[in-house]
Amino acid sequence: MKKIMITDVTLRDAHQSLIATRMKTEDMIPILDKMDSAGFFSMEVWGGATFDTCIRYLNEDPWQRLKQLKAMLPKTPLQMLLRGQNLVGYRHYADDIVENFVFKAAEYGIDIFRIFDALNDTRNLAKAIESVKKVGKHAQGAISYTISPVHTLESYIQLAKDLKNMGVDSICIKDMAGLLLPEETYELVKGIKEAVNLPLVLHSHSTSGVSVATLLKGIEAGADIMDTAISSFSMQTSHSATESIVASLQNTDYDTELDLELLDEIATYFASVREKYREFETNIIIDTKIFLYQVPGGMLSNLESQLKQQNAYDKMTDVLREIPQVRKDFGYPPLVTPTSQIVGTQAVMNVIAGERYKTLTNESKNLLIGNYGKTPAEPDQELVKRALKELNLEKPVVMRPADLLHPELDLMIEKTKEIQKKNKVSMEDVLTYALFPNIAPAFFKQRANPVPEEKVEKTNKDTTKTNDMKAYLVNVEGHEFKIIFKEVSLSDLSISSMDLKFAKPTGSNNNETSMQYSSEKKEVEVVKEAKVEENKIEQKECKERIVSPVTGTVLKVLKKDDEEVKPGEVILTLEAMKVEFEIKAQTAGKVKVKVSHGDIVQSEAILCEIY
Numbered sequence: 001m002k003k004i005m006i007t008d009v010t011l012r013d014a015h016q017s018l019i020a021t022r023m024k025t026e027d028m029i030p031i032l033d034k035m036d037s038a039g040f041f042s043m044e045v046w047g048g049a050t051f052d053t054c055i056r057y058l059n060e061d062p063w064q065r066l067k068q069l070k071a072m073l074p075k076t077p078l079q080m081l082l083r084g085q086n087l088v089g090y091r092h093y094a095d096d097i098v099e100n101f102v103f104k105a106a107e108y109g110i111d112i113f114r115i116f117d118a119l120n121d122t123r124n125l126a127k128a129i130e131s132v133k134k135v136g137k138h139a140q141g142a143i144s145y146t147i148s149p150v151h152t153l154e155s156y157i158q159l160a161k162d163l164k165n166m167g168v169d170s171i172c173i174k175d176m177a178g179l180l181l182p183e184e185t186y187e188l189v190k191g192i193k194e195a196v197n198l199p200l201v202l203h204s205h206s207t208s209g210v211s212v213a214t215l216l217k218g219i220e221a222g223a224d225i226m227d228t229a230i231s232s233f234s235m236q237t238s239h240s241a242t243e244s245i246v247a248s249l250q251n252t253d254y255d256t257e258l259d260l261e262l263l264d265e266i267a268t269y270f271a272s273v274r275e276k277y278r279e280f281e282t283n284i285i286i287d288t289k290i291f292l293y294q295v296p297g298g299m300l301s302n303l304e305s306q307l308k309q310q311n312a313y314d315k316m317t318d319v320l321r322e323i324p325q326v327r328k329d330f331g332y333p334p335l336v337t338p339t340s341q342i343v344g345t346q347a348v349m350n351v352i353a354g355e356r357y358k359t360l361t362n363e364s365k366n367l368l369i370g371n372y373g374k375t376p377a378e379p380d381q382e383l384v385k386r387a388l389k390e391l392n393l394e395k396p397v398v399m400r401p402a403d404l405l406h407p408e409l410d411l412m413i414e415k416t417k418e419i420q421k422k423n424k425v426s427m428e429d430v431l432t433y434a435l436f437p438n439i440a441p442a443f444f445k446q447r448a449n450p451v452p453e454e455k456v457e458k459t460n461k462d463t464t465k466t467n468d469m470k471a472y473l474v475n476v477e478g479h480e481f482k483i484i485f486k487e488v489s490l491s492d493l494s495i496s497s498m499d500l501k502f503a504k505p506t507g508s509n510n511n512e513t514s515m516q517y518s519s520e521k522k523e524v525e526v527v528k529e530a531k532v533e534e535n536k537i538e539q540k541e542c543k544e545r546i547v548s549p550v551t552g553t554v555l556k557v558l559k560k561d562d563e564e565v566k567p568g569e570v571i572l573t574l575e576a577m578k579v580e581f582e583i584k585a586q587t588a589g590k591v592k593v594k595v596s597h598g599d600i601v602q603s604e605a606i607l608c609e610i611y
Helices: 010-018 029-036 050-058 062-072 095-108 126-134 153-165 182-195 211-221 242-249 260-275 297-309 313-329 339-353 362-369 381-390 409-420 427-435 440-448 511-519 521-541
Strands: 005-008 042-047 078-082 112-115 138-144 170-175 200-204 225-228 464-466 469-476 479-486 544-547 552-557 570-576 579-584 589-593 606-610
Touching (some): 010 042, 029 062, 029 260, 042 112, 050 427, 050 440, 062 078, 062 095, 062 427, 078 095, 095 427, 112 126, 138 153, 153 170, 170 182, 211 225, 211 242, 225 242, 297 313, 297 339, 339 579, 362 381, 362 579, 409 427, 427 440, 570 589
Parallel strands (some): 005 042, 005 225, 042 078, 078 112, 170 200, 200 225
Antiparallel strands (some): 464 469, 469 479, 552 570, 570 579, 589 606
């Protein structure tokens, strides 16, 4: 009898796939005792997008989340998803960052590190595997499964052999898109088990609707561990339901021996939790178009979110059709973070612009020239030449990309001290900053100065009142902001009539305002006419007006007003859809920047002008 083991992914991949990774730690804690008693082989609770989302949207320290989970799950091994040399970020980090991150993650409670590379380039896995073995933890090597003309059964079996030779303790077939069909699964699992005598995990998303059959066929072929999610966070773009697999295997040679009644209690709890996050829900139920587009579940929900942010949700089908072409041009990378983000965002840009590769994101350029590793096939050479030119490089990268990086840790320590204005900082904060330098400073500031809870009296209009003040709670992308309004007279604000943008009140009882506006009316009209003439002059002299290609956040402003710029020079950078866009001058002249660091800009908003 072969007992099948279950890895529960509810607290990481399931909510990442279904509700954009928005589940807060406070909603996990009440059910942890029951989950710890369930008898899972392991629980995936960290890594992937959880680290990013904690500091970007939830104002939670991901290290503290892991510490809490470990304290409350003493019997169950905790597991994380590690993106090889990318760790939990979106670029390659120097080896000293990788070593220290793995050391700290193990110290805080990670027992099993599932390590993958988006390109299946084993050079990008070596340092992470070595670091995990060094701290005495379980290294699980993952094969990112996809289909293309260059991905074959033989290539996957050889990859499994390579992983074993690198010292991994187990192997995972990571079917992030739900592309594995039952018969193909049987052949793949059987082939790997015959070639490599290691425990084998099967990870398959439900997006295409075949995952239950895929898992059962994988069990027949010899797989040992199944990734599943509790039913109330299963299916759609998530995973097969734990209870369905447990029930299917009961009274067979593969019985999991898990208690369905206890699992039902856990599922009932998470059903109520999921209700709280309806605004982040994916609209995708089952999508068999995945066999045409090879898009993973998490990527689908991200694409939905991205297109909504860009006010272009109606273009979802066009983007899905564009993805295979971009993927082919980029060398058939498997679509898993970060390549899923790179390919998906480039497809979005192509569709929104109405022109293929009108803009290449920085991440696209780096993927094309080899800065993420070796792509499974050669990318489009014309795009490679363009990327090299725009990056001011002569030839593509052929070595392990991390070999080009100097040690980073000491520099990150100094930068973290500078940001926090401290002489001593924690290694956890240093690593957080190293991974996410653009959003970590705001997180540190918010964590150090939390907004105090106001003692307010509720009104029937969902506003709050304190004396003559009104407070509103506004939720933006998961961040809650308290905005307080106080009604004052115009004189209190020193606002002159020239600042007024409203028309003369009709029948107003406010005689002071009405008289003031009337007495200054002529002057306001003169000033208005003068400003119109001034705008005409500015418009006439403007050589280039640069608008934002996307809705995003101003990341860096590199040029000052009236500074001379040349064609091709970067004026500022934007962050949107988790990738970076360089805004360059096409014309020589003096620049006038219309935005500042941290500004949120809409697509087509004016960013700068050149005179």
